[in-house]
Amino acid sequence: MKPVLSPQEAVELDRATQARGVTVDDLMERAGWAVARACADLIGGAYGRRAVVVCGKGNNGGDGFVTARHLARWGMRVVAIVLQDPARSRDPAAANLRRLAEAGVRVRRFDPAMLDRELDRADVAVDAIFGTGFRGEPEDDWAEAIEGLNAALVPVVAVDIPSGVDGTSAAVEGVAVRADLTVAFGAAKTGAVLLPGAEFAGDVRVVDIGFPDELIPTTVGLTEPGDVAAILPDRAIDAHKRASGTLVVVAGSRRMTGAVRLVARAAGRMGAGYVIVAVPRSILASVQTELTETVFVPLEETEEGTVAPAALDAVQTAVRDADALALGPGMTTNPDTRTFIRSLVRECAVPFVLDADGLNAFTGEADALSDRKGEAVLTPHLGEFSRLVGTPDGDRLAAARRLAARADAVALLKGSRTVVAAPDGAARINPTGSPVLATAGTGDVLTGTIGGLLARGVDPFAAAWSGAYLHGLAGIAAGRALAEGTVAGDVAERLPEAIQTTRGDAR
Structure with a gap:
């Protein structure tokens, strides 16, 4: 550093x-x-x-x-x-x-x-x-x-x-x-x-x-390659799939089926050995056809095809044997789904990353995020941040620290220079990234990247700043190959390359 x-x-x-x-x-x-x-x-x-x-x-x-x-x-x-x-x-x-x-x-x-x-x-x-x-x-x-x-x-x-x-x-x-x-x-x-x-x-x-x-x-x-390489877990020679980390992904809705795919793919590319995807029943079949390496939990849903409060027991059962949770992308702001999200955040005992509609469920109530059992990483972009705690004054470092203190959680404020802050005031500034990341779904890839690291036992603060670094590096690699034609899935596919590059740069 x-x-x-x-x-x-x-x-x-x-x-x-x-x-x-x-x-x-x-x-x-x-x-x-x-x-x-x-x-x-x-x-x-x-x-x-x-x-x-x-x-x-x-x-x-x-x-x-x-x-x-x-x-x-x-x-x-x-x-x-x-x-x-x-x-x-x-x-x-x-x-x-x-x-x-x-x-x-x-x-x-x-x-x-x-x-x-x-x-x-x-x-x-x-x-x-x-x-x-x-x-x-x-x-x-x-x-x-x-x-x-x-x-x-x-x-x-x-x-x-x-x-x-x-x-x-x-x-x-x-x-x-x-x-x-x-x-x-x-x-x-x-x-x-x-x-x-x-x-x-x-x-x-x-x-x-x-x-x-x-x-x-x-x-x-400022995060350096050696910092990231030092916290990346090595897979043991006798490892089995659950030993490499189990992540539960709760995301998606009838209107937004892509988010869950991106989160799960990124987590797998980060080395999570066992990814469990929990989605509304109505989109299960379509998601299954693309995520052939994952296990699925069908969830009770609302009339709009979003996760219903009645799904809480099924998700808690899945999380009980997991190492981490990724929650929020593509879930919409349906009031019933909001109730589900808030209940799960409060009761979840494993580390989790909360993004997108998971954050929107706490609009104007950032302090309520501190009422929980597990450690959390919050990953807002500027709009989501503003809905949580108000528009920042331009000082991104101070803004991230403010959210981290109020929510008693790791706060990652996304942007061209992503800032990650811990509740104690420690912070990291991310030097990697590319303009090609300014496309739909790359935030979902970041959620999966951090979720995969959490599942592999990396502590939340390190998972956030190292995840941001690798995500940015994968964006650079994708942009080099595909320029402005880069889409979010391309970034997820280049996460292993980013890991190898980081390990090489650290030598």
């Missing part, structure tokens, strides 16, 4: 490191050197090249001054362009501005035309305008400087986070620097990992500037 820090955590890390005797000047010197090194690496050397370093106020500007000094020392022709009156700079940034001038590096006050001229002949530019604590919309000279960097035909390296990106929520309210590379100090910041901020960050390179490892928070992290 790669740690991901909020701006507040980054400030606290600075303070804790300084309490151990490392000065702000020490940190700034190492940070500036690391950015300079990244610039030289990006363009294949420093000597004889040209660089423009655009510096704001505070420590971020100070990092830029140090970067400019090191680039000049390595033989680059450098101009540092400052947006704030140098007389207003305070130490340690002011001290590094003086050192820069003493080293003979050109320092110029910002002027749009001058910035454009310098960028026209530069080989690389550095964005040291705003730090991770920025919020809001850049204005006046600050906005013009960002627009100038974006118009330049040279690589741009951002210091810690692209200027104009909210360091907490990743929101971009006005203009923001579109960097080719972001050099992150100690750990990546949430604003450069979540969307839309991640689109502006380019590649993110984490560099060591002297923060003690034990001080770097690990509450939030």
Whole structure:
């Protein structure tokens, strides 16, 4: 796992490191050197090249001054362009501005035309305008400087986070620097990992500037292949089908027969050894023809062909000998079916994943989800999330944590950068995925992916973040082969490939 820090955590890390005797000047010197090194690496050397370093106020500007000094020392022709009156700079940034001038590096006050001229002949530019604590919309000279960097035909390296990106929520309210590379100090910041901020960050390179490892928070992290490979169960040489995990799938209705197929297929492709499908009687025959590897439980149904409350005993009997449950896709919002879902959630003693209409059964009542016996993973998309707890304010990490706390369950907020949160505040951000996943049924595949992991004994939090990772990787594989013709079933079929790729990448 790669740690991901909020701006507040980054400030606290600075303070804790300084309490151990490392000065702000020490940190700034190492940070500036690391950015300079990244610039030289990006363009294949420093000597004889040209660089423009655009510096704001505070420590971020100070990092830029140090970067400019090191680039000049390595033989680059450098101009540092400052947006704030140098007389207003305070130490340690002011001290590094003086050192820069003493080293003979050109320092110029910002002027749009001058910035454009310098960028026209530069080989690389550095964005040291705003730090991770920025919020809001850049204005006046600050906005013009960002627009100038974006118009330049040279690589741009951002210091810690692209200027104009909210360091907490990743929101971009006005203009923001579109960097080719972001050099992150100690750990990546949430604003450069979540969307839309991640689109502006380019590649993110984490560099060591002297923060003690034990001080770097690990509450939030970016999932890596090794994390997933470490929790994937190996099938024993003497395993039998139930030893590989038994999953009960309760899904589908007369109007939506496809959902249950996708959930069950994904669970099987994740290695669940025994998948039991419980569906309304009226769709049993049609589902049986396609799911030839599964066992079936016909359920009592409503006049609309949805699961009826009278089906509860049959499902509980099936779940009693199972390891996990997948519940919700394609079940509709029929009031009687809603009653069934709420009763099953309350009484189910095994871990379960709840999605789609399973979540809709608790519209406006997220707290009621905490009234249950088993551990739960909730997998809403933005619409389902909003129906549960209200529209989020744009901070996806905070939103997922809020739902996890209210429901006392693992919450997976689906999206281009899926976020998974545990009730204790721990969270993972998923780096995998593809635009081809924006098609009907892929959420059902995710439900089956997580359900399969739960059935194989993976704990709910790990099942959620590893399931999201593998689902995203399967989407990438499907998109590579089928492009925009990808459908949800293609993603399910590529889950074994995603598992093998992950194990290979972890070596």
